[in-house]
Amino acid sequence: MEIKQITTVASKEFWDRIRNRWVLAVALVFTAFALVIAYFGAAQQGSVGFHAIDVTIASLVSLVIYLIPLIALILGFDAIVGERERGSLDLLLSMPITRLEILLGKYFGLAAALTFSTVAGFGVAGIVLSPQLDLNALFHYFGFMLSSVLLGCTFLSLAVMLSVFASDRTRASGLAIALWFFFVLVFDLLLLGALVVTGGQWGGEIFPYLLLANPADVFRILNVFALDDVRTLYGLTTVFPPTLANPWLLGLVMLAWIAAPLGIASWRFRK
Amino acid sequence: MGSAVIVARSVHKHYGPIHAVDGVDLDIRAGELFGLIGHNGAGKSTMFKMMLGLIPATAGEIRIDGAQVSGGNFRAVRRTIGYLPENVVLYDNLTGLETLHFFSRLKGVSPAESGAALERVGLAQAARRRVREYSKGMRQRLGFAQALLGKPRILFLDEPTSGLDPEAIRSFYAILRQLRSEGVTMVITSHILAEIQERVDRLAIMTAGKIQASGTVQALREQMDLPLWFTVRTAQEDFAAVRAALAHLPVGAIEAHADHLTVPCQRENKMAVIEALAALGGRVRDLTVREPSLEDVFFGFSD
Structure with missing residues (x-):
């Protein structure tokens, strides 16, 4: 494997997104949402203005868990199938580059664009809020940003995988939406439904492990368990053993969620 | 090469x-x-x-x-x-x-x-x-x-x-x-x-x-043995003279057009056809010989 070939493809993908203002648009969306949530998150309780980082992060987690997977899937769904459908893939494959290098180049370039916009978006909001944050709060906010980047990278990996499997862009976009529905909306409902229907007889013990099978849940657990005040707000913490909530372990699970779809995509792309 | x-x-x-x-x-x-x-x-x-x-x-x-x-x-x-x-x-x-x-x-x-x-x-x-x-x-x-x-x-x-x-x-x-x-x-x-x-x-x-x-x-x-094509430009009243001049030669079906005749013939008879036409003197105004094109060759093989 030649790193130079990967960085050449990655660099093109990254600068494409900078040039077409995709990164700027997403960063602005993140900044706007973060500031609105920080200042108006408590409006329903009759007050506005920044209150506490715990509550702000809890609100941001609720938002990000919907938004980032969707953005990542939109970003990556046509990474390979788009090139194939436009007819530019053959030319790329005729170069002295392997399919794995193309795949990784595409992934890392898009991941860099998503990471840059996430860090820039939430970073600007963090700078605006920083006069009101102590070191501990800043640490938690940084942790939230890092986990948001990981969440984006996991869904981007899934998007690139389905981009390899799909026969055309229309199918790829349909699969991306289906994936988003499944992981973000349906997965938890199915688990809870199974628990309730069986009166807790089925799945009770493996329930925490099943949550790890969804990167969106891993992200939620990572953030919920990091903040004492937030932990009490979530019923989830009562069924999830604290030993499994180790941030390093959850971080590794997120990395596995990045590596596995890319591995499958690479296998399929070589076929 | x-x-x-x-x-x-x-x-x-x-x-x-x-x-x-x-x-x-x-x-x-x-x-x-x-x-x-x-x-x-x-x-x-x-x-x-x-x-x-x-x-x-x-x-x-x-x-x-x-x-x-x-x-x-x-x-x-x-x-x-x-x-x-x-x-x-x-x-x-x-x-x-x-x-x-x-x-x-x-x-x-x-x-x-x-x-x-x-x-x-x-x-x-x-x-x-x-x-x-x-x-x-x-x-x-x-x-x-x-x-x-x-x-x-x-x-x-x-x-x-x-x-x-x-x-x-x-x-x-x-x-x-x-x-x-x-x-x-x-x-x-x-x-x-x-x-x-x-x-x-x-x-x-x-x-x-x-x-x-x-x-x-x-x-x-x-390899295809395709014919050459002669285009003989002449007045319509001389069409019969051209046909007569070529009658004894092994040429293909002669086609008449407004101001010319087209004559297919195998390569080995090319010079004999030219000599027969030259004998007609000024009655033949112009003569062109077309080699079979790549398109003719292509269709010959692909058909």
Whole structure:
């Protein structure tokens, strides 16, 4: 494997997104949402203005868990199938580059664009809020940003995988939406439904492990368990053993969620 | 011409029950301009893709300079190859120069070569314009410039003049002549048979996944034994005299038109026909002899 070939493809993908203002648009969306949530998150309780980082992060987690997977899937769904459908893939494959290098180049370039916009978006909001944050709060906010980047990278990996499997862009976009529905909306409902229907007889013990099978849940657990005040707000913490909530372990699970779809995509792309 | 640099032996490519390529053998020699012609779906593009190592053969073997293009040393092999796909698609949001910089980095070539490549195909003025602003012909020329990066020793050109105006087509073939003089081996496909018949050294005719015939255009003409066509310009009142003069010769059916007759005849009778017509003196105003075209040869083999 030649790193130079990967960085050449990655660099093109990254600068494409900078040039077409995709990164700027997403960063602005993140900044706007973060500031609105920080200042108006408590409006329903009759007050506005920044209150506490715990509550702000809890609100941001609720938002990000919907938004980032969707953005990542939109970003990556046509990474390979788009090139194939436009007819530019053959030319790329005729170069002295392997399919794995193309795949990784595409992934890392898009991941860099998503990471840059996430860090820039939430970073600007963090700078605006920083006069009101102590070191501990800043640490938690940084942790939230890092986990948001990981969440984006996991869904981007899934998007690139389905981009390899799909026969055309229309199918790829349909699969991306289906994936988003499944992981973000349906997965938890199915688990809870199974628990309730069986009166807790089925799945009770493996329930925490099943949550790890969804990167969106891993992200939620990572953030919920990091903040004492937030932990009490979530019923989830009562069924999830604290030993499994180790941030390093959850971080590794997120990395596995990045590596596995890319591995499958690479296998399929070589076929 | 040198020894064979592209060798295909019993190459098959099957997609389920469809035999896209069915037992192809080819030897393309160093420094020659080799044409691959055939109907749509004849298997040319599939053969191209296998020669480039983009898709594997179901059976058989293709070697470029003695090495398998998708084997362990594929990078070294591909660095010697330039490829211009049919209907080349490049990246709309890059400029012409950025496009070539991207491909030069992938090929391991100095980006400084990009300017010279653009100059060579006549796009130096448009180097800093986005590809989305390029016409179809300009995109095709940019694709050709991309294929020339790294001074490849072998060029694969799939319908390379598609979208080019006559002036650009002439410039394109001028570059090919120059490349041939530098010893570059070129494989070209084209639907415009009249365009390539005088330009290729040898060609192969593909139909239904098989090579029906290969050789020089002249050798294929002789192999098909197609007739020459005489066009005899004369006044209508002299048509009967011409017919009478040719009556004792083994010519084909004579067709009458407004101011001329067309006479098919085999090559071995050519001089006898000319002598018979010359004997008519001033009654024959003009005489032209047309060799069978590549199109005639192509249809002769593919039908």
